[in-house]
Amino acid sequence: MEKNIIAYINAENAFSASVLELAMSYEQNGADGLYIYNYDDNETTQMHFLQTVMSYRAV
Amino acid sequence: MRPRRCIFFRRSCHIERFEDIKKALYTGASYVVIPYEKTFPKEEVRKGIDRFGRDRIIVEFNADIDKPDHAYESVRLLEELKDLGVAKFILKHVTVSPAMNRILENCPLPVIVRDSLVRNDIATILSMPNCCGIATNYYEGKNILKVKRSLRDQGIATICLESSVSFADMKTNEHGLIPVVVQDYRTLQVLMVAYMNEEAFNKTIETGRMTYWSRSRNELWVKGETSGHYQFVKELRIDCDNDTLLAKVHQLGAACHTGETSCFFTELCRKEFADFNPLTVLTEDYNVIMDRKVNPKEGSYTNYLFDKGIDKILKKCGEEATEITIAAKNPDAEELKYEIADYLFHLMVLMVECDVDWNDIVKELANRRKS
Numbered sequence: 001m002e003k004n005i006i007a008y009i010n011a012e013n014a015f016s017a018s019v020l021e022l023a024m025s026y027e028q029n030g031a032d033g034l035y036i037y038n039y040d041d042n043e044t045t046q047m048h049f050l051q052t053v054m055s056y057r058a059v
Numbered sequence: 060m061r062p063r064r065c066i067f068f069r070r071s072c073h074i075e076r077f078e079d080i081k082k083a084l085y086t087g088a089s090y091v092v093i094p095y096e097k098t099f100p101k102e103e104v105r106k107g108i109d110r111f112g113r114d115r116i117i118v119e120f121n122a123d124i125d126k127p128d129h130a131y132e133s134v135r136l137l138e139e140l141k142d143l144g145v146a147k148f149i150l151k152h153v154t155v156s157p158a159m160n161r162i163l164e165n166c167p168l169p170v171i172v173r174d175s176l177v178r179n180d181i182a183t184i185l186s187m188p189n190c191c192g193i194a195t196n197y198y199e200g201k202n203i204l205k206v207k208r209s210l211r212d213q214g215i216a217t218i219c220l221e222s223s224v225s226f227a228d229m230k231t232n233e234h235g236l237i238p239v240v241v242q243d244y245r246t247l248q249v250l251m252v253a254y255m256n257e258e259a260f261n262k263t264i265e266t267g268r269m270t271y272w273s274r275s276r277n278e279l280w281v282k283g284e285t286s287g288h289y290q291f292v293k294e295l296r297i298d299c300d301n302d303t304l305l306a307k308v309h310q311l312g313a314a315c316h317t318g319e320t321s322c323f324f325t326e327l328c329r330k331e332f333a334d335f336n337p338l339t340v341l342t343e344d345y346n347v348i349m350d351r352k353v354n355p356k357e358g359s360y361t362n363y364l365f366d367k368g369i370d371k372i373l374k375k376c377g378e379e380a381t382e383i384t385i386a387a388k389n390p391d392a393e394e395l396k397y398e399i400a401d402y403l404f405h406l407m408v409l410m411v412e413c414d415v416d417w418n419d420i421v422k423e424l425a426n427r428r429k430s
Contacts, residue, residue, distance in 0.1 A: 001169065001189075001190075001191055001216065002191065002216050002217075002218055003185045003190070003191060003192055003193075003210070003215055003216055003217050003218075004171070004191060004192030004193075004217075004218065005192065005193060005195075005198070005203055005206065005207060005217065006171060006192055006193065006194040006195070007194070007195070007196065007198060007199075007203075008173065008194045008195065008196050009196070010196070022199070025199075025200065026198070026199075026203070027291075028267075028289070028291050028309075029198070029200075029201065029202055029203045029204065030202065030203035030204030030205075030206075030207060030267055031198070031203050032192065032218055033089075033192075033194075035092065035149075035173075035194045037092070050082055050083070050086050053083075053086040053087070053088060054086040054087060056087075
């Protein structure tokens with residue numbers, strides 16, 4: 001079975017730019033996947049979080 | 060050599076509705092991770108799987124026996140989730156022990172262990188039965204490729220870059236160099252040509268960063284080390300004569316030292332030709348439509364549509380789609396081509412109006428193919 005090294009990023013209370021920067025850095029350093037999470041249930045925060053993940057996809 | 064990129068994404072600890080799963084997967088995430096709770100929204104997950112297919116949802120459990128999301132020992136529950144179409148499980152707060160090994164052994168799906176790695180040894184965790192990976196923040200700022208290579212040397216099947224042809228079997232010039240044509244992995248634009256010797260080739264495979272031999276400085280050259288414009292390997296190929304490499308890379312910044320994206324920016328001569336590359340044509344047409352929106356032109360049909368607004372654009376899209384269905388019944392394919400072109404034009408007007416571009420669509424299609 002192939003073994004993956006997945007980086008996880010806690011996006012709670014983090015600026016979008018720093019989450020993106022960290023995600024890119026993990027990817028460039030060879031992570032097999034990224035696990036980005038945000039426990040915050042606030043609707044606005046969640047929308048912002050979704051935008052961040054979407055921006056990462058666009059990079 | 061196998062380039063990979065996937066995104067695990069956790070929406071929140073309270074996914075209650077199918078809408079939440081939909082929004083999460085619409086971001087382009089490969090998976091959505093849902094923590095297990097007593098009120099686990101099984102029906103909503105089922106709807107999500109019906110809509111997006113199996114293997115897009117991961118369920119996370121807590122290995123801590125005192126926590127409410129500790130339920131992974133119930134084999135019946137795990138089997139139920141597997142039958143539902145769940146892809147994998149994540150288990151956090153794992154203590155490595157023979158008992159845990161037995162639990163993982165009986166798990167019906169592969170398990171990712173989430174661990175800070177402060178206490179546990181990564182090799183021990185990855186050697187646990189049914190463990191398909193580790194999710195950790197331990198490697199922030201570290202070279203994960205190097206870690207994976209070292210784990211592979213310990214017999215753990217990590218995913219590393221590996222060449223199917225050794226450098227010794229490549230045909231080099233009298234200086235021991237092989238030319239490398241470098242392309243952007245997304246657009247396939249040729250960015251530059253450089254040379255590698257054996258050391259540069261091996262370093263490229265080892266680090267995942269394009270490394271060349273500088274013929275002017277007579278030294279190893281990690282592209283981007285000074286400028287920050289690194290090139291990350293996505294794929295390496297060799298030609299039929301084994302004497303030229305083709306590299307598809309993720310280029311940061313400009314490839315050319317002049318600041319241009321590509322070193323091939325000087326046109327020497329040109330004969331007019333029609334570009335038949337589908338994505339180039341569609342992208343150029345899209346850009347013209349976008350330009351009309353930003354710089355309106357009198358008498359332009361495109362501007363007429365933008366002025367009338369979304370309802371008019373949608374009406375036209377609907378009409379053109381209907382015309383396609385009528386044309387498709389006609390044995391003459393020419394009419395169908397014409398109607399599809401008309402439809403695509405109106406679709407692009409809609410895309411511009413809604414701020415969606417071809418890259419978004421292509422990425423979505425690529426993402427579906429991957430999953």
